[in-house]
Amino acid sequence: MSDNDFWPDGYSCCVQLSFDYDSNSALVRREPLDIVAQSRGRFAPNTAIPRILDLLDRHGIKSTFFTPGWTVDNFTESCEEIVSRGHEMGAHGYLHERLAELSWESERGVFEKSMASFERLGVKPEGFRAPYWLISDRTLDLVVELGFRYDSNFMDDDMPYMLRWRGRDTGLVELPVEWLLDDWPHFETNRMTTKQVYDMWKPEFEGIHELGRYFGLTCHPQCIGRVSRLKMLDKLLGEMEAKGDVWFPTCKELADWTRKKLG
Numbered sequence: 001m002s003d004n005d006f007w008p009d010g011y012s013c014c015v016q017l018s019f020d021y022d023s024n025s026a027l028v029r030r031e032p033l034d035i036v037a038q039s040r041g042r043f044a045p046n047t048a049i050p051r052i053l054d055l056l057d058r059h060g061i062k063s064t065f066f067t068p069g070w071t072v073d074n075f076t077e078s079c080e081e082i083v084s085r086g087h088e089m090g091a092h093g094y095l096h097e098r099l100a101e102l103s104w105e106s107e108r109g110v111f112e113k114s115m116a117s118f119e120r121l122g123v124k125p126e127g128f129r130a131p132y133w134l135i136s137d138r139t140l141d142l143v144v145e146l147g148f149r150y151d152s153n154f155m156d157d158d159m160p161y162m163l164r165w166r167g168r169d170t171g172l173v174e175l176p177v178e179w180l181l182d183d184w185p186h187f188e189t190n191r192m193t194t195k196q197v198y199d200m201w202k203p204e205f206e207g208i209h210e211l212g213r214y215f216g217l218t219c220h221p222q223c224i225g226r227v228s229r230l231k232m233l234d235k236l237l238g239e240m241e242a243k244g245d246v247w248f249p250t251c252k253e254l255a256d257w258t259r260k261k262l263g
Ligand SMILES: [Zn+2]
Pocket: 020, 021, 022, 092, 096, 131, 132
């Protein structure tokens, strides 16, 4: 047990497992003519999402799916299933754009298009995570203006905090992230084995648990949804649960709690 009293009663550490449900949005933008690359993105709605939802049910965990508007528009039933099983949806661009490379008008257009997709789904996302964790110097102003309640892009802490930007309180909670705790670079870029990734994530979790801090893990359905990788995640979640004092909130629950404590 740590002496960190930040967390709700009975908990001494927080694990937040979220998914970036990109499907083939980024591939449609980058490689529209590569038919096979497109099919790889479809592994998420076809196969990975049902598996992941069953895994989350087995563990009794509600999660957050940061989803580009394009995924909402093209795999609507899959997104409805995520919502109907009690999970949260967050915004993640429209076509997985690199926001820092867009003009002001284009960036605003991306947000508006993404919000319209969620509106059709009947969901109002409270959280924003930028594709590639890449934001422009205007992004946070838009995030505040459009009524989001939390952001999940910065890498400067391993505890959630109230986000100040350019010397001013934004009113946003920040749920920090880190490439270490992201499945994509390890599995897809560096082609590491499940054992190697487990051997990175497990000691990080043990250390975070000892200190009573926050372990925010970002996974991509089309990456983590492969059988062997999901088994590794299953095992890791079981070991986290066995501690008996780990809180597994959605991002919204964590943001609301952080605002209550620090806001
Ligand atoms: Zn993404």
